[in-house]
Amino acid sequence: MKSSKRPLLRAAWLLLLPLCGMAQADWVQSSEALAVRPLPDNMQSQPQNPPTFTWSRHATLPSAYVVQVMQGSVVYKTFNTSRNWYLPPNSFPAGSYTWRVRPSTSQEWSSPRNFVISSNSQLFEVPENATLRNTILKKSRPRALPSGTKLFSAWTSAMRTDRTPALNGMTGEVKYNMTALKTVADSEWPLVSTGVRTAALVAQEVSIMSRVNPNARQLEAAALMYRLTGEKIYLDEAIRRGDQFSALNLAGPTSFVNQDMASRVMAQSLIRAVDTLGSALVVNGDATRRNKWLSVVSARTNALYKDLSANGGRLDQYPYDSHAATSMAYLTLTSTLALGDIPEAQTWFDFSFRAFASSFSIWSGPEGGFANGTAYGEYEADFALQIWPALAQATGVNMFDKPWSRGFAQFFMHFLPPGQQTHVFGDGHERAPEYRFMKGFASRYATPQAAWYVKNLTRPDDVLATLQSPYPMPVNTVTAAATPPANAAYYPSIGWTAMHSNLADSGRTSLYFKSSPYGSFNHSHGDQNGFVLFSGGVPLLTETGWYDWYDSPLWNSWYRPSKSHNALTFDGGIGQNVAGYEEPLARNGRITAFSTTPAVDYVEGDATLAYAGLLKSAVRKIWYVRGTNTAVILDQFSSATPRVFEWNFHGFAPIVADSAGKISVTNQGRSVCIVPLTTTAQRFERRVGPPPQAGTYEDHGVFVKAAAAISGEFLTVLDVGCKNTAVRLDTSGGLRKVIVGTQTLTLPLPK
Structure with a gap:
């Protein structure tokens, strides 16, 4: 993925806005193609209840807005927000609504917009930040794993039957990588970014990710294996992998400036390891290692937060940035797991969590899909499996319950059905699908369609994602016959x-x-x-x-x-x-x-x-x-x-x-x-x-x-x-028809 090319232009635009005089008549509708659009609108029935309200920023750049929701001529709710979006914490009764918004400093209301909450609108409620933080801080570690995660020796016989293959696979992977996977070092990458993307710099960026990603997975997997087995070899391996990340130069080739994707991955894997290992990182009261890891998480995540929070939250106004949207997901989970241990984590969390949870992907509407193509949809599924289950365990907010997410799962069934050899449309279309990600995503749904998809995907599950998930998987609870979606x-x-x-x-x-x-x-x-x-x-x-x-x-x-x-x-x-x-x-x-x-x-x-x-x-x-x-x-x-x-x-x-x-x-x-x-x-x-x-x-x-x-x-x-x-073209009688076998198709006449 690629960062935005326009941060300087955006900053200039924001500086010029106060000089533009009076705002346009309906100020929530920006003339910029990349600006956020006012929604909901056009009397559309909302898949999600409550819906997220979004609008383009007012020219005066106020510090707060007032959102008013009406039922007929009666004010149903009034909300105050410091961002140019708002997600109510509670659902709306079924009915027709009108909404409008104004800056808190003026009475310049936007034009009213209409929407409908129907019986088909799916409930998805996200509490306010303070409530969420209290929930998180009350949960004992590991927050990211299902409550009551037990040693393998305490698993039920049914769980052993279901999960032992994944545990065996994870055992083999981690033990193999103990010797086969080299740790990372700054000396591997000599180039420093100058702001110009050369082939050599791109190659180095790819090299960094090809080395950091498997090491991050090994860190998380070893920590999980220690949690599930209690065997010290896994603790030692997790410590070795975590120490390598904490030893890297924070201003070096893996810094946020030089390789932001690697930086965010390392911060997240370190905080997940801290969360999973818990007191095992403290030896005889000495928390030096744990504190060092947390300091690295803090430094790398502060750089990420600084980037995303620029201009009051750059994605709020300019959401069409796939790279930054993924970074927001990383910031959300890292802050969730860091609460109570890193002072800045509350600021990160309050900025990111409800913003992340409130929006469906910018790459489609609420029915699901992914305009960037199925290859990038696959990457989105991978990120989701890394981040969403942990968020659900820590907060009780399950992103898989969003209507968009359900549609995204069905999108894969339609455009990457079992056995298809390549992706379609967009970057990466020529690549072979890595079906374990689509299988893992679909496994989170207890529907006959998900059961059909998962059953027919022969690729093994991702063992790490499986072992981090609650038992049983939702798809394994389906009792109806597995059935594909419509043709x-x-x-x-x-x-x-x-x-x-x-x-x-x-x-x-x-x-x-x-x-x-x-x-x-x-x-x-x-x-x-x-x-x-x-x-x-x-x-x-x-x-x-x-x-x-x-x-x-x-x-x-x-x-x-x-x-x-x-x-x-x-x-x-x-x-x-x-x-x-x-x-x-x-x-x-x-x-x-x-x-x-x-x-x-x-x-x-x-x-x-x-x-x-x-x-x-x-x-x-x-x-x-x-x-x-x-x-x-x-x-x-x-x-x-x-x-x-x-x-x-x-x-x-x-x-x-x-x-x-x-x-x-x-x-x-x-x-x-x-x-x-x-x-x-x-x-x-x-x-x-x-x-x-x-x-x-x-x-x-x-x-x-x-x-x-x-x-x-x-x-x-x-x-x-x-x-x-048999196909023939028939132009008799002033009409034009194509007869295909016994089927007749009427075509428009040539123009």
Whole structure:
């Protein structure tokens, strides 16, 4: 992930605001694309009860705000807050509400906004800070582990049956790493950051994380094994790993300035070890080691807090920062476990906990999903498994109960079903999923859908996360039959759809489509109206390139642009706008229609804005005909100036054009034939991309219109399995129909 590029611009904006005169009429709605949006709004039924209220800061930068919630003409509640968000500690009765907000220093109320609490709104209450702190301080250590965590010798027979495999796995891992895993030292990394991201500096940053992460896991795992077994070898190993972190130079290569991700990991692993080991770190009344570890936690976490609390809490106003959002999670857990031992921890906690708990991820709406792509969704699941269970044990607030979190689990079921070989959309799309994280996340839900997903993921559980969790796992309490979610799904806030032939079938066809309001912002790509196709988990029509590092030459020239995706380009590969920092968020796509029936799924996307004014329209329509396992794709486009339009497609296996003009891709015994139903002259061409990642293969093809034009269309059929499905175009009677087998699809006429 990557930190924001705009801290200086943001600081300048904040300094200039008082000079701007009167605020705009509805001041809570900022004109900046990256600013927080006023919510809830538009009479939307709230998935979460109570909802979080958010708004953009007032130009006078007041120290406090007043939030007023109305039922009809009656004031239901009035809240006071020092931040530009507020999460009420208690739920609302079902009904319709209106809310508005003003600075505490004036009567300049915002425009009223409406929302609904329905019977379907899920309860998620977070007490105020003082109440939370009292709960935490009353809990005996280890706070991060389930209450009453016992030695293995005291486990029940049922728990032994369930958890012994994880304990054996953890035993083997920790003992192996006692000798195989080298401790870290400052001397390994000679470079110092100058603020310029060079390839050498990036390589060092990666090296630091590749060394710190396993050492942090070893520290936490050894401490846990000592707690579960009482064996001194694990205490000695935990002390050795903790001492290595406490010996590092706080201003050296692993400092917050030079590698903030490593710094936050070490602070969290040290405080977790302090929490887990408890009095074992104090020998004959000597707390020198414990105090040293705590001083390192304090120094590293103060640097993290200073960064996040800048400008009154920089994420409050500018939440679209994936890196900082993850840092907020680390700050939340570290402060929770440090309360009572580090004086500054109360300040950290009061700043972070309710802010973290109040918001669903900025990368989707409350229905779940992850606009940055499933690879970064996987990383989010990993972070959640490291942090959320410990927070639940210490505070009683379970982040897995948030409506967003439940939707996030189902998002994985739809876009990373069991057996799929790669991720989809965004940075890291070419990588193989590490299913233990998705399995661990889904295990926290007692639903038939979660039971289906977990049952069909053959990857072993993460043994550390399992042993840190309460017994039994929620998914193991499901008595109903394991059942997958629906075969088709639409996630409106991220603009993604999934269309499966049969989600329960491991040989399923999976067709994914994206036209996202997030555009190519952050870790997303210039692939609005793009699609990817799998058969039996095998990628057939794919995205290409590989993620070497964020903002690399390859990332900018090939990996993100439209020409490396199954998307529309023109005039030799010109595609959607992916340049700049803020602009790609506004240069976006949107799904304008979606429907699903047992026979046909349909989605329509409009990517016009993504082309940054170069096109007048760019609309893609896809019909997935389930009975014949066939997709029909219609692209219609127009431009103010004549252009030669191109329909790009790619594979991880050769794109074969035989003597009869039949075009196909066959990968691992799975195939698709790409059949153009031409309405105007076009030709097939091969394109050349940069060398693929070592050990992989990529091929690139494109249908190119024969001549430049101001408008046109591509009409293409994907015959999965190359079954020679009967497909014909019927234009009789002034209508246009595509007959696929026995299914008739009515298409719009050419424009």
